[in-house]
Amino acid sequence: MTDAQPGNAATPTASSPAVPPVAKKVRTERTHHGDTFVDEYEWLRDKDDAEVIAFLEAENAYTEANTAQLADLRATIFGEIKSRTKETDMSVPGRRGGYWYYGRTQEGKQYGIQCRCPIVDVDNWTPPEVSDDAPLPGEEILLDANVEAEGHEFFSLGSLAISHDGKWLAYSTDVVGDERYTLRFKNLETGELLPDVITDTAGGASWSLDAKHVFYQTVDAAWRPDTVWRHDIGAGTDDVTVFHEPDERYWVGMGSTRSDKYLMIVTGSKITSECFVLAADDPTGEFRSVAPRVDGVEYSVEHAEISGRDYFLIVHNDIRDGEKADDFAIDIAPVDDPSARTEFIGHRRGVRIEDIDAFRDYLVLSYRADALPRVSIADLRRIDGMPVAEDFIEVAVAQELFSLGLAGNREWATPRLRFGYGSFIEPAELFELDVETGERTLLKRQPVLGGYDPDEYEQSREWATAADGTQIPLSIVRRKGVGVDGSESSSPAPLLLYGYGSYEASFDPGFSVSRLSMLDRGVVFVLAHVRGGGEMGRHWYENGKTLTKKNTFTDFVDSARYLVDKGWTTPKLMVAEGGSAGGLLMGAVANLAPELFNGILASVPFVDALNSILDPSLPLTVIEWDEWGDPLHDAEVYEYMKSYSPYENVTAQPYPSILAETSLNDTRVMYTEAAKWVAKLQALSTSDAPIMLKTEMSAGHGGVSGRYKQWEEVAFELAWILQQTGALTE
Known part of the structure; x- marks a missing residue:
């Protein structure tokens, strides 16, 4: 039921930069399992309502007014990102059928251009030399996204599929941001x-x-x-x-x-x-x-040809020898009788098997151990009969923290394997491995203009201790000389703590050009690998979902306290950031420990979680019940979710400054979640710290499209983070 409250129905305005718009309150009751919750801002769900749009626009005006003093800094950071980026660039061509396929970017253009050129010598697997400024011989433009995007504020490419004979292109586009694509054929x-x-x-x-x-x-x-x-x-x-x-x-x-x-x-x-x-x-x-x-x-299937016979390799977490293979195992079965399965690679607790890829001459096993990705290769040419686990040789990496995985291997018969590699301080690399000799050939390193020197930065791993004794891995990157170094002169530094912790997603070390603008101003970046993610194996995920979800939030809080206790930073110098399900983390942390942070950045935040998961008509809700639990039919789940869902738990307490970002056309996490959350925070927070909402009116879950627009958005966020960490006065 709903009941408007005229006394609170103020028209949204932004008459002063210091005063946020006031959302009217309309009493809406929601009753489940004998519990009634009064939701005063549910009316914001109707984006066809002119008053809702007016409120979002007023919030945008308030946000712009409160960040206007950062305009010059935003422009400077945008310039830094642009100056460090090679705007006219080309990917390493990948072989497929009779062509080399690659992508181009051109200075001044928002989107990429997809191209190919014919293979001249079919026996030569060395890709043609990259040419940034001139087309390769015989170059053919398959799709210019800049042309496709003309006349649209938003553009996203869904599929780009070439037929096996190379004659046809199937591609799909989204020009709204709602991830409903239109498929065309060329x-x-x-x-x-x-x-x-x-x-x-x-x-x-x-x-x-x-x-x-x-x-x-x-x-x-x-x-x-x-x-x-x-x-x-x-x-x-x-x-x-x-x-x-x-x-x-x-x-x-x-x-x-x-x-x-x-x-x-x-x-x-x-x-x-x-x-x-x-x-x-x-x-x-x-x-x-x-x-x-x-x-x-759960299981996945790959086809392999071994000793002239066709097999299915089945990655699964089924029960074997009376024990569930939580971190997954691999079975093998003949294609003509998949039920005749035998064990291929057994289950090892703590070593999370993620995938196996089959090539004509190789099997490549991707797995995870000690919160880092690993890759091992079995060379079928050297094996007489069926491979065993000992035949897989791990690809060695020198860095303490790194990312590593197969990349761009389009052909099953490739004589060499391509891998992507990177770290927090090393720009991304694409290298080719000759499995027989072990020789590695660097095909491309992400260009970073302006004289970037990785020796000026350092990365490290530390472990925070959760309240229940669990060790939480923290990945830390900083400019050398910043923060804790064991010397008497070291002092707390501005710090950004990032977290996610859902869906068994793993966040591995990776290089970021835009992050340099933060590191060079003395901010330490820390990635907290909290439970609910997948960095430490399936148990790490299982202990951060459904009725253990609160571990995700307390892990993040305990990580923040660890960083303060160890002298890395102070609450006045620390900002927390997360997006989507990580935005849920931000909302929960804001309620649990607002005193630990001077700012919280929540992108497309899933903060009205209980309300969304109660409504099976909303996008994704039913499939999400396995992640969060089913509060609609289970009273225990309802009570548990209500105890942490950010929106329900906003109270009258001093919140830090909060910047929430959302998109009007997002179908994954609707704009309503951030809008309702911010309206309630603005009404109840007892501090003077501004709580702001920024809504992209023509975008979806991933935010704005086009690389220059995205750089502007990143510059907006970084300028605010620098302000809230105190880095601008350091």
Whole structure:
């Protein structure tokens, strides 16, 4: 029920920079499990209401007024990012079929340009030399996103799929930000766009081997990809339903094996999955299940050819020898009888297997140990018979903190493997490994203009102790001489503490050009790998979800206290940052320990979590029940979520300055969450610290599109962080 309160129904204004707009209060009652919650700002959900738009615009005006003094700094930081970035650049060409494929960026243009050139010598696997300023011989522009984006405030490319014969391009675009893509087809020989146009797709596309059919997905009313369709090129829009998943907990994906021999449909919830395969040379046939779904069992499938026979490699967390393989194991099965599975690589607790990739000559195992990614390779040419675990040799890395993974290996028959490598202080590298000799060839290092020297920075790992004794890994990067160094002259430094901690997502060390603008001004950057993420294996995730979710929040608070206790920083010099589910973390931390931070940056924050997860009509809600629990049907989950959900727990206390950012067209975390949260914070906070909302009126979950616009957004955030950490006065 709703009941307007006229006495509080003030019109939103921004008459003074010091006074935020006042949102009216409309009494809305929400009752579940005998508990009634009064929500006074639920009316902000209707974005077709002119008063809602007026409130968002007034909040934008308030935010702009309160950050106007940072305008020059924003311009300076934007200039720094721009000056360090090689604006006209080219990726290393990747081989696929008869062409080298690559992307270009050009100075002054917002978006990339996708290109290819023909392979002249089919026996030569060395890519053509990168040329930044001139096209490669025979260069063909497949798609210029700058042209596609003309006339639109927002642009996002969903799929860019080339048929196996190289003749056709299937691509999809989103010009609103709601992640509903329009799929189109282009004849690359003639440049002709076919009249076949398919709207409201999920973004991906997969070709059949004969290049006559494209498989794509559509979403249901709750934005869940639920149906796979087959489109016959040039046959109009009377497409065939190939697969439909009626269970609202399951999300459907579509693709093919690296060998291109099999098409694959994967349907999965957060805790259960099932894979269906079809021979790629039989695109109108029936997909068959590799293994029936079993509640709580996740698995993925890769095709491998070993000793002349076809096998499926199945990465799974099923029960083996009476124990659940929480950190996953790998089985192997003949393609013609997937049920005849035997163990290939056994389960090792603490070593989280993430994937196995099969090539003609290699098997590549990707896994995680000690909060870092690892890669091992088995060379099939050296193995007589079936490989065993001891045949996998780990790729060595010298740095203490690093990122490492397969990158850009498009061909199953590649004689060499490409890897992406990076760290907090080393720009990203793409190198090629000759597995037989161990020789590494650097193909490209991320260019950083202006004389960047990695020796001027350092990265390290420390461990904070949670209240329950759990050791929380902290990744730290700083300019040398800043912060704690053991000397008597060292002093607390401005510090940004970043966290996420959901969906088993791992945040690995990576280089950032924009971060240099912060580090060079004396700010220490710390990444807290809190529970709920995946850095420390499946148990790390399991102990930060559903009825253990509060560990995510207390881990972050304990990390902040550790940094203060060790002298790294002080509350007056520390800012917290997180986005999306990390925004939920920010909202919870703001309620738990507002005294620890001088500022909190929450991007597209999931702060009205309980209300959203109670509503199965909203995008993603039902599938999210495995992550958060089902408060709609379970009273215990309801009570637990209500005890931490940021919006419900805003109280009259002194909050630090808060900057919340959202997008009007976001379908993952609706703008309503940030808007309601900020309205309530502004009404109840007892401090004078400004609490601000910045809404992008033409964007989606990822924020603005276009690299220059994104740099402007990053400059806005960094300027505010520098102000709140006190770095501007250091």
